Amino acid sequence: MRKPFVAGNWKMNTDSLTSISLARTVAEGVADIAGEKIDVALLPPFVYMCYVIGALSTSHIAVGGQDVYFEPKGAFTGEISAAMLKDAGCTYVLCGHSERRHIIKETDELINKKVSAAILGGLLPILCVGELLEERKANKTDEVIKRQIERGLAGLSEEKVLAVTIAYEPVWAIGTGLNATPAQAQEVHGMIRGLVAGLYNGGVADEMRILYGGSAKADNAASLMGQSDVDGLLVGGASLKAEEFISIIKASV
Numbered sequence: 113m114r115k116p117f118v119a120g121n122w123k124m125n126t127d128s129l130t131s132i133s134l135a136r137t138v139a140e141g142v143a144d145i146a147g148e149k150i151d152v153a154l155l156p157p158f159v160y161m162c163y164v165i166g167a168l169s170t171s172h173i174a175v176g177g178q179d180v181y182f183e184p185k186g187a188f189t190g191e192i193s194a195a196m197l198k199d200a201g202c203t204y205v206l207c208g209h210s211e212r213r214h215i216i217k218e219t220d221e222l223i224n225k226k227v228s229a230a231i232l233g234g235l236l237p238i239l240c241v242g243e244l245l246e247e248r249k250a251n252k253t254d255e256v257i258k259r260q261i262e263r264g265l266a267g268l269s270e271e272k273v274l275a276v277t278i279a280y281e282p283v284w285a286i287g288t289g290l291n292a293t294p295a296q297a298q299e300v301h302g303m304i305r306g307l308v309a310g311l312y313n314g315g316v317a318d319e320m321r322i323l324y325g326g327s328a329k330a331d332n333a334a335s336l337m338g339q340s341d342v343d344g345l346l347v348g349g350a351s352l353k354a355e356e357f358i359s360i361i362k363a364s365v
Protein backbone atom coordinates (compact mmCIF):
# COMPACT_ATOMS: atom_id res chain seq x y z
CA MET A 113 0.00 0.00 0.00
CA ARG A 114 2.82 2.42 0.86
CA LYS A 115 5.20 2.63 -2.07
CA PRO A 116 8.82 2.14 -0.95
CA PHE A 117 10.95 5.26 -1.00
CA VAL A 118 14.75 5.46 -1.02
CA ALA A 119 16.52 8.82 -0.86
CA GLY A 120 20.25 9.50 -1.12
CA ASN A 121 21.46 12.36 1.07
CA TRP A 122 24.78 13.41 -0.38
CA LYS A 123 25.40 15.87 2.49
CA MET A 124 28.39 18.17 1.82
CA ASN A 125 30.00 15.86 -0.74
CA THR A 126 30.59 15.59 -4.50
CA ASP A 127 31.65 18.24 -7.02
CA SER A 128 30.08 19.34 -10.28
CA LEU A 129 31.40 16.45 -12.39
CA THR A 130 30.86 13.68 -9.87
CA SER A 131 27.35 14.93 -9.04
CA ILE A 132 26.37 14.63 -12.70
CA SER A 133 27.99 11.25 -13.28
CA LEU A 134 26.63 9.81 -10.02
CA ALA A 135 23.10 10.97 -10.89
CA ARG A 136 23.35 9.54 -14.42
CA THR A 137 24.72 6.19 -13.29
CA VAL A 138 22.03 5.79 -10.63
CA ALA A 139 19.31 6.79 -13.12
CA GLU A 140 20.49 4.17 -15.62
CA GLY A 141 20.84 1.51 -12.95
CA VAL A 142 17.28 1.81 -11.65
CA ALA A 143 15.48 2.97 -14.82
CA ASP A 144 13.26 -0.12 -14.87
CA ILE A 145 11.89 0.35 -11.35
CA ALA A 146 12.20 4.04 -10.37
CA GLY A 147 8.88 5.81 -10.09
CA GLU A 148 6.89 2.69 -10.82
CA LYS A 149 7.86 0.22 -8.12
CA ILE A 150 9.79 2.55 -5.85
CA ASP A 151 10.18 6.29 -5.35
CA VAL A 152 13.80 7.38 -5.55
CA ALA A 153 15.22 10.80 -4.72
CA LEU A 154 18.68 12.34 -4.74
CA LEU A 155 19.47 15.16 -2.33
CA PRO A 156 22.56 16.98 -3.64
CA PRO A 157 24.24 20.11 -2.28
CA PHE A 158 22.36 23.26 -3.40
CA VAL A 159 25.09 24.39 -5.81
CA TYR A 160 24.88 21.16 -7.84
CA MET A 161 21.10 20.86 -7.75
CA CYS A 162 20.48 22.24 -11.24
CA TYR A 163 23.15 19.98 -12.75
CA VAL A 164 21.59 16.96 -11.07
CA ILE A 165 18.08 17.95 -12.14
CA GLY A 166 19.38 18.27 -15.71
CA ALA A 167 21.11 14.90 -15.52
CA LEU A 168 17.88 13.28 -14.30
CA SER A 169 15.52 15.01 -16.73
CA THR A 170 14.67 11.84 -18.64
CA SER A 171 14.52 9.66 -15.53
CA HIS A 172 11.84 9.08 -12.90
CA ILE A 173 14.14 10.03 -10.06
CA ALA A 174 13.16 13.06 -7.99
CA VAL A 175 15.49 15.64 -6.48
CA GLY A 176 15.30 17.30 -3.09
CA GLY A 177 17.06 19.86 -0.96
CA GLN A 178 18.95 19.06 2.22
CA ASP A 179 17.48 22.09 3.98
CA VAL A 180 15.19 25.07 3.42
CA TYR A 181 14.55 28.41 5.10
CA PHE A 182 11.05 29.19 6.35
CA GLU A 183 10.69 32.74 5.05
CA PRO A 184 9.37 33.06 1.49
CA LYS A 185 11.95 35.65 0.34
CA GLY A 186 13.90 38.70 1.38
CA ALA A 187 17.02 39.73 3.26
CA PHE A 188 18.13 36.33 4.60
CA THR A 189 21.67 36.11 3.30
CA GLY A 190 22.76 32.61 2.46
CA GLU A 191 19.33 31.01 2.80
CA ILE A 192 17.19 29.24 0.19
CA SER A 193 13.37 29.35 0.12
CA ALA A 194 10.90 26.57 -0.63
CA ALA A 195 9.77 28.50 -3.72
CA MET A 196 13.37 28.53 -5.02
CA LEU A 197 13.72 24.78 -4.54
CA LYS A 198 10.39 24.19 -6.23
CA ASP A 199 11.33 26.52 -9.08
CA ALA A 200 14.63 24.67 -9.57
CA GLY A 201 12.69 21.41 -9.95
CA CYS A 202 12.83 19.90 -6.46
CA THR A 203 10.12 17.64 -5.10
CA TYR A 204 11.39 16.93 -1.58
CA VAL A 205 13.31 18.67 1.17
CA LEU A 206 14.89 17.40 4.38
CA CYS A 207 13.84 19.23 7.53
CA GLY A 208 15.64 18.76 10.83
CA HIS A 209 18.38 16.39 9.78
CA SER A 210 20.34 15.39 12.87
CA GLU A 211 23.45 17.17 11.62
CA ARG A 212 21.45 20.37 11.48
CA ARG A 213 19.88 19.71 14.89
CA HIS A 214 23.18 18.92 16.60
CA ILE A 215 25.89 20.80 14.68
CA ILE A 216 23.92 23.84 13.47
CA LYS A 217 21.73 23.76 16.63
CA GLU A 218 18.35 23.88 14.90
CA THR A 219 15.44 23.69 17.34
CA ASP A 220 12.15 21.80 17.01
CA GLU A 221 10.41 25.16 16.64
CA LEU A 222 12.60 26.23 13.72
CA ILE A 223 12.22 22.80 12.10
CA ASN A 224 8.43 23.07 12.45
CA LYS A 225 8.50 26.40 10.60
CA LYS A 226 10.58 24.79 7.85
CA VAL A 227 8.17 21.86 7.49
CA SER A 228 5.21 24.25 7.19
CA ALA A 229 7.03 26.51 4.74
CA ALA A 230 8.04 23.52 2.63
CA ILE A 231 4.43 22.35 2.32
CA LEU A 232 3.21 25.87 1.61
CA GLY A 233 5.84 26.08 -1.14
CA GLY A 234 4.64 22.87 -2.76
CA LEU A 235 7.45 20.61 -1.54
CA LEU A 236 7.21 17.28 0.26
CA PRO A 237 9.16 17.61 3.53
CA ILE A 238 11.07 14.69 5.02
CA LEU A 239 11.04 15.36 8.76
CA CYS A 240 14.09 13.72 10.35
CA VAL A 241 13.99 12.56 13.95
CA GLY A 242 16.33 10.46 16.06
CA GLU A 243 17.81 9.98 19.50
CA LEU A 244 21.41 10.35 20.66
CA LEU A 245 23.26 7.32 22.05
CA GLU A 246 23.04 8.65 25.61
CA GLU A 247 19.29 9.17 25.19
CA ARG A 248 18.87 5.56 24.02
CA LYS A 249 21.00 4.30 26.91
CA ALA A 250 18.84 6.31 29.33
CA ASN A 251 15.69 4.71 27.83
CA LYS A 252 14.59 8.09 26.51
CA THR A 253 14.24 7.11 22.84
CA ASP A 254 10.41 7.19 22.78
CA GLU A 255 10.28 10.45 24.72
CA VAL A 256 12.77 12.18 22.36
CA ILE A 257 11.09 10.95 19.18
CA LYS A 258 7.65 11.86 20.51
CA ARG A 259 8.81 15.40 21.28
CA GLN A 260 10.50 15.82 17.88
CA ILE A 261 7.43 14.57 16.01
CA GLU A 262 4.81 16.46 18.03
CA ARG A 263 6.76 19.70 17.73
CA GLY A 264 7.85 19.08 14.15
CA LEU A 265 4.28 18.52 12.97
CA ALA A 266 2.68 21.16 15.23
CA GLY A 267 -0.11 23.12 13.57
CA LEU A 268 -0.31 20.97 10.45
CA SER A 269 -3.81 20.06 9.29
CA GLU A 270 -4.63 16.49 8.30
CA GLU A 271 -4.49 17.51 4.63
CA LYS A 272 -1.06 19.10 5.02
CA VAL A 273 0.48 16.35 7.10
CA LEU A 274 -0.16 13.90 4.25
CA ALA A 275 2.68 15.68 2.40
CA VAL A 276 5.15 14.67 5.12
CA THR A 277 7.51 11.69 5.17
CA ILE A 278 9.18 10.89 8.49
CA ALA A 279 12.78 9.67 8.59
CA TYR A 280 13.90 7.90 11.76
CA GLU A 281 17.65 8.28 11.96
CA PRO A 282 19.16 7.23 15.29
CA VAL A 283 22.08 9.62 15.70
CA TRP A 284 24.37 6.84 16.97
CA ALA A 285 23.89 4.98 13.68
CA ILE A 286 24.65 7.87 11.32
CA GLY A 287 27.99 7.54 9.58
CA THR A 288 29.21 5.09 12.20
CA GLY A 289 28.78 1.83 10.28
CA LEU A 290 26.58 0.78 13.20
CA ASN A 291 23.00 0.40 11.94
CA ALA A 292 19.96 -0.14 14.12
CA THR A 293 18.94 -3.77 13.90
CA PRO A 294 15.76 -4.40 11.91
CA ALA A 295 13.99 -5.12 15.20
CA GLN A 296 15.20 -1.88 16.78
CA ALA A 297 14.11 0.08 13.70
CA GLN A 298 10.70 -1.64 13.64
CA GLU A 299 10.14 -0.90 17.32
CA VAL A 300 10.61 2.85 16.81
CA HIS A 301 8.82 2.96 13.45
CA GLY A 302 5.80 1.21 14.98
CA MET A 303 5.84 3.68 17.86
CA ILE A 304 5.99 6.61 15.38
CA ARG A 305 3.03 5.25 13.40
CA GLY A 306 1.03 4.89 16.60
CA LEU A 307 1.94 8.44 17.54
CA VAL A 308 0.76 9.78 14.17
CA ALA A 309 -2.48 7.80 14.54
CA GLY A 310 -3.01 9.47 17.91
CA LEU A 311 -2.16 12.96 16.64
CA TYR A 312 -4.31 12.55 13.51
CA ASN A 313 -6.04 9.25 12.76
CA GLY A 314 -5.42 5.72 11.55
CA GLY A 315 -5.85 6.66 7.90
CA VAL A 316 -3.09 9.27 8.04
CA ALA A 317 -0.84 6.88 9.97
CA ASP A 318 -1.43 4.13 7.38
CA GLU A 319 -0.51 6.43 4.53
CA MET A 320 2.54 8.08 6.06
CA ARG A 321 5.88 6.72 4.90
CA ILE A 322 8.49 6.26 7.59
CA LEU A 323 12.08 5.86 6.36
CA TYR A 324 15.00 4.46 8.30
CA GLY A 325 18.42 6.10 8.08
CA GLY A 326 21.74 5.31 9.70
CA SER A 327 24.43 3.20 8.01
CA ALA A 328 21.94 1.73 5.54
CA LYS A 329 23.87 -0.39 3.04
CA ALA A 330 23.29 -2.94 0.30
CA ASP A 331 23.74 -5.80 2.73
CA ASN A 332 21.25 -4.59 5.36
CA ALA A 333 18.66 -2.89 3.12
CA ALA A 334 16.46 -5.94 2.53
CA SER A 335 16.28 -6.94 6.19
CA LEU A 336 15.45 -3.37 7.28
CA MET A 337 12.86 -3.08 4.50
CA GLY A 338 11.38 -6.42 5.55
CA GLN A 339 9.96 -4.77 8.68
CA SER A 340 6.27 -3.90 8.43
CA ASP A 341 6.67 -0.23 9.39
CA VAL A 342 9.91 0.47 7.52
CA ASP A 343 8.77 2.03 4.23
CA GLY A 344 12.09 3.18 2.86
CA LEU A 345 15.63 4.26 3.55
CA LEU A 346 17.42 7.59 3.86
CA VAL A 347 20.96 6.77 2.83
CA GLY A 348 24.04 8.90 3.47
CA GLY A 349 27.52 7.53 2.76
CA ALA A 350 26.37 4.58 0.68
CA SER A 351 24.45 6.89 -1.68
CA LEU A 352 27.77 8.35 -2.87
CA LYS A 353 28.76 5.01 -4.41
CA ALA A 354 26.61 4.44 -7.49
CA GLU A 355 26.69 0.63 -7.50
CA GLU A 356 26.07 0.38 -3.77
CA PHE A 357 23.16 2.81 -3.95
CA ILE A 358 21.66 0.99 -6.94
CA SER A 359 21.86 -2.27 -4.98
CA ILE A 360 20.13 -0.63 -2.01
CA ILE A 361 17.30 0.61 -4.24
CA LYS A 362 16.89 -2.81 -5.87
CA ALA A 363 16.88 -4.52 -2.47
CA SER A 364 14.14 -2.14 -1.28
CA VAL A 365 11.52 -2.92 -3.93
Ligand code: 13P
Pocket residue numbers: 121209281285286287288289325326327328346347348349350
Ligand atom coordinates in the same frame (compact mmCIF):
# COMPACT_ATOMS: atom_id res chain seq x y z
P1 13P B 1 24.81 7.30 6.71
O1 13P B 1 24.01 6.44 5.77
O2 13P B 1 26.12 7.76 6.15
O3 13P B 1 24.91 6.69 8.08
O4 13P B 1 23.95 8.66 6.90
C1 13P B 1 22.61 8.57 7.20
C2 13P B 1 22.02 9.92 7.05
O5 13P B 1 22.29 10.81 7.83
C3 13P B 1 21.13 10.16 5.91
O6 13P B 1 20.46 11.37 6.04
